[in-house]
Amino acid sequence: MRIVVTGMGVVSPAGCSVASFWKSVCEGRSCFRAISRFPVSDFQFTRAGEITDFQWPSDLGPAPEDWASRFVMAAAREAVHDAALAGMQGTGVVLATNFGGVGAASDFMAWALGRKDGNGGTFPELSFQIAADRVAQVWNFRGPRLVISLSCASGASAIAQAADLIRAGRARSVIAGGYDALSPFAWAGLSVLRTMSRDAVRPFDLRRDGTIFSEGAGVLAVEEMEFARARGAHIYAELLGYGMNNNAFHMTAPAKEGAGTAAVMRAALRDAGIGPSDIDHINAHGTGTKSNDVTETQAIKAVFGEHARRIPITSIKSSLGHMMGAAGSVEAIASLLTLRDGIIPPTINYEHPDPECDLDYVTNTARKADVRLVLSNSAGIGGCNTALIFKGAWR
Amino acid sequence: MKDRKAVVTGIGIICAAGAGREALREALRKPAPLTADAGLRLPAGLVRNFDIREYIETEKGYLDRTSQLAFAGMSLALEDANLSREDVQKAEAGLFLGTAFGNHQTIALFFEDLLAKGPRFVKPILFPHAYSNTTISLLAMEYGLTGWHVNFASGGISGAAAILSAFDLIRTGRLDMALAGGVDSLTEMLVAGLQAEKLVSSNPCKPFDAARDGFNPGEACVVLVLEEGERARRRGARALADVLGAGLASMNKGQERSPAENAMYRAMESALASGGATPDMLVASANGSPLRDEAEWKAVAALAERMPGLNMTSLKPLFGETFGAEGPLQVAAAIECLGEGIVPPALNLERQLGAPPLPIVSETAKAPAGARALVNSFDDGGSAVSILLGKPS
Numbered sequence: 124m125r126i127v128v129t130g131m132g133v134v135s136p137a138g139c140s141v142a143s144f145w146k147s148v149c150e151g152r153s154c155f156r157a158i159s160r161f162p163v164s165d166f167q168f169t170r171a172g173e174i175t176d177f178q179w180p181s182d183l184g185p186a187p188e189d190w191a192s193r194f195v196m197a198a199a200r201e202a203v204h205d206a207a208l209a210g211m212q213g214t215g216v217v218l219a220t221n222f223g224g225v226g227a228a229s230d231f232m233a234w235a236l237g238r239k240d241g242n243g244g245t246f247p248e249l250s251f252q253i254a255a256d257r258v259a260q261v262w263n264f265r266g267p268r269l270v271i272s273l274s275c276a277s278g279a280s281a282i283a284q285a286a287d288l289i290r291a292g293r294a295r296s297v298i299a300g301g302y303d304a305l306s307p308f309a310w311a312g313l314s315v316l317r318t319m320s321r322d323a324v325r326p327f328d329l330r331r332d333g334t335i336f337s338e339g340a341g342v343l344a345v346e347e348m349e350f351a352r353a354r355g356a357h358i359y360a361e362l363l364g365y366g367m368n369n370n371a372f373h374m375t376a377p378a379k380e381g382a383g384t385a386a387v388m389r390a391a392l393r394d395a396g397i398g399p400s401d402i403d404h405i406n407a408h409g410t411g412t413k414s415n416d417v418t419e420t421q422a423i424k425a426v427f428g429e430h431a432r433r434i435p436i437t438s439i440k441s442s443l444g445h446m447m448g449a450a451g452s453v454e455a456i457a458s459l460l461t462l463r464d465g466i467i468p469p470t471i472n473y474e475h476p477d478p479e480c481d482l483d484y485v486t487n488t489a490r491k492a493d494v495r496l497v498l499s500n501s502a503g504i505g506g507c508n509t510a511l512i513f514k515g516a517w518r
Numbered sequence: 519m520k521d522r523k524a525v526v527t528g529i530g531i532i533c534a535a536g537a538g539r540e541a542l543r544e545a546l547r548k549p550a551p552l553t554a555d556a557g558l559r560l561p562a563g564l565v566r567n568f569d570i571r572e573y574i575e576t577e578k579g580y581l582d583r584t585s586q587l588a589f590a591g592m593s594l595a596l597e598d599a600n601l602s603r604e605d606v607q608k609a610e611a612g613l614f615l616g617t618a619f620g621n622h623q624t625i626a627l628f629f630e631d632l633l634a635k636g637p638r639f640v641k642p643i644l645f646p647h648a649y650s651n652t653t654i655s656l657l658a659m660e661y662g663l664t665g666w667h668v669n670f671a672s673g674g675i676s677g678a679a680a681i682l683s684a685f686d687l688i689r690t691g692r693l694d695m696a697l698a699g700g701v702d703s704l705t706e707m708l709v710a711g712l713q714a715e716k717l718v719s720s721n722p723c724k725p726f727d728a729a730r731d732g733f734n735p736g737e738a739c740v741v742l743v744l745e746e747g748e749r750a751r752r753r754g755a756r757a758l759a760d761v762l763g764a765g766l767a768s769m770n771k772g773q774e775r776s777p778a779e780n781a782m783y784r785a786m787e788s789a790l791a792s793g794g795a796t797p798d799m800l801v802a803s804a805n806g807s808p809l810r811d812e813a814e815w816k817a818v819a820a821l822a823e824r825m826p827g828l829n830m831t832s833l834k835p836l837f838g839e840t841f842g843a844e845g846p847l848q849v850a851a852a853i854e855c856l857g858e859g860i861v862p863p864a865l866n867l868e869r870q871l872g873a874p875p876l877p878i879v880s881e882t883a884k885a886p887a888g889a890r891a892l893v894n895s896f897d898d899g900g901s902a903v904s905i906l907l908g909k910p911s
Contacts, residue, residue: 235707246711252673256899260770268768268901272650272671291686311637312645369658369667374646505655
């Protein structure tokens with residue numbers, strides 16, 4: 124059974140549509156600004172990829188209080204329209220997130236703590252499934268509905284899980300993607316993880332000093348190929364294979380020499396039925412932390428051998444930031460657009476080569492490249508890894 | 519795609535009835551409603567006399583209660599299946615866990631510090647323990663499980679979705695062994711939220727009763743060992759049940775106009791169709807909630823003709839509503855029922871909510887379990903899972 128992508132939607136600090144997002148990351152425009160949604164004067168870190176130009180689509184009905192739900196509903200709307208899935212009520216919904224509605228649920232927790240500024244009415248936001256219910260409700264989608272949570276591998280995992288439902292014969296079309304929003308809770312936690320940079324994300328650069336977190340949603344329409352063809356849907360790409368695994372090593376540190384990342388890329392290649400030399404671009408996890416970029420580089424070398432040096436690699440986190448639960452799905456969308464347009468967006472802020480990161484990174488400006496097969500890597504806290512492999516539809 | 523068989527070869531359970539399968543069987547043989555908890559001041563299915571040191575040998579500086587219960591469930595499951603840590607590593611077992619509220623106690627502790635002391639004085643150790651996937655990832659680390667790894671945060675169907683996913687991967691030949699289950703823990707904060715939403719009853723819950731007024735909250739972790747049938751036979755594993763079929767469907771508020779649009783109806787129909795058989799008993803998801811019980815009642819009524827001789831029950835009065843653990847707990851209970859040959863009554867039922875009455879087992883009747891059981895799991899947002907089990911063939 125073959126799985127294809129027929130629609131995409133993005134809400135991001137680089138733009139609240141696929142087109143504006145793609146233009147921004149290809150131009151390598153940095154998206155970071157001082158957080159304005161909540162007071163940050165007490166925080167160690169104050170700059171993030173906050174979305175400031177978001178407009179709630181009024182045809183979705185009243186906006187939910189929770190920002191994360193708003194982002195994913197708006198991104199789903201773009202993907203549903205793009206794929207022309209409205210009216211296909213057997214469609215499933217698979218979303219993934221790190222923090223779900225904890226932003227709104229914080230008001231419930233404040234209420235439970237007896238604070239006057241609390242609001243007990245936001246309790247239902249504690250269950251992450253509510254965002255999928257909201258998305259499904261808009262189009263009366265009645266297929267399989269799941270929310271999974273695998274830290275920063277979430278967005279990519281939603282796509283893999285959607286494909287699994289299709290492979291198991293449980294759905295023929297699924298709206299799948301990741302989402303997350305900035306909130307005081309998440310920001311306080313991410314600040315103490317000691318993985319953040321104060322000024323810029325510099326993936327693979329010698330002087331990289333951390334990532335910067337962003338918010339938003341990336342949503343894809345994933346379908347069984349014959350179903351998509353029969354209804355005349357536009358096909359962007361085929362999801363050729365994927366892998367999901369765990370390092371089983373440490374809650375926050377990457378596995379030694381990227382063992383888990385290497386294993387998940389191998390699993391994806393095996394699932395796709397292709398060899399390492401077939402991959403001609405990697406959209407890296409590339410967080411810009413000291414440890415991720417070197418272990419990811421080691422993992423790529425371990426899997427691809429000599430071919431590793433011939434694979435152009437990029438990290439759009441350099442300009443876009445790390446969109447948490449949305450990162451993997453937004454990077455999957457960037458991968459699909461690379462297949463479509465033959466353009467690899469740049470890894471910006473690259474100045475000082477790191478001898479330990481010595482592969483072909485697409486630095487500072489976008490590169491034209493004839494990409495047939497792309498692999499997108501994601502990883503997250505707890506040691507979760509996911510790799511997706513896409514093949515351009517017209518190849 | 520040739521379908522392979524998936525069998526359950528181990529059950530790890532910790533719930534209001536206690537730890538282990540014998541405690542579960544005892545609760546099913548002598549069903550008794552939950553009593554009021556002194557702290558929560560309402561009937562609740564709390565896990566009591568729980569000591570994490572019985573289930574874990576490594577050092578742990580911090581563990582949320584949800585993660586603690588999961589360590590117990592996992593340890594009990596492997597013990598029951600006679601599998602060592604090395605065995606599950608060698609089998610490249612996949613890990614599938616579901617949790618509705620995750621490590622919410624840790625989220626609240628971290629948030630309380632944030633409010634009281636400010637962001638620079640929070641406890642760094644708490645945050646990595648506050649993720650929804652913290653529990654499953656800690657289990658992977660503890661047991662060295664580097665394979666398939668999915669954490670379902672799908673509300674009430676979380677644990678059932680974990681079992682369904684593992685079942686799908688085994689039957690389609692992509693996995694030979696899976697550890698699949700669900701976990702949720704109770705805190706005063708969670709109960710306060712449920713009360714604010716008017717979801718819980720202050721009395722023993724009355725599933726399917728006309729006068730039902732909410733559920734009794736509970737906590738549990740249940741982990742099942744699922745194996746490909748042939749592989750289980752080769753290693754000499756004792757099969758407890760066959761997983762015959764499973765269904766997953768959803769519905770939306772205000773958009774259900776016929777039984778065929780009801781998620782529970784479609785989930786059950788799909789489980790029966792994929793299993794190619796009809797059940798002799800049904801463990802309902804009904805928990806005493808006005809809406810959930812009515813939706814399930816309608817769904818079962820619409821399918822009643824296709825399930826002749828059915829005996830159905832709700833076990834929520836025994837264990838409470840355990841959210842993400844609901845599905846796995848009910849699967850475990852159904853397996854024990856098939857083994858023991860009994861269907862426990864739905865307690866506290868005086869007058870069924872609709873007519874004609876459904877074949878719900880009363881407290882005075884003795885009902886045979888038969889050979890096959892259907893288990894329902896539901897999330898109040900509109901998602902449903904149904905799993906069909908059979909006595910081992």
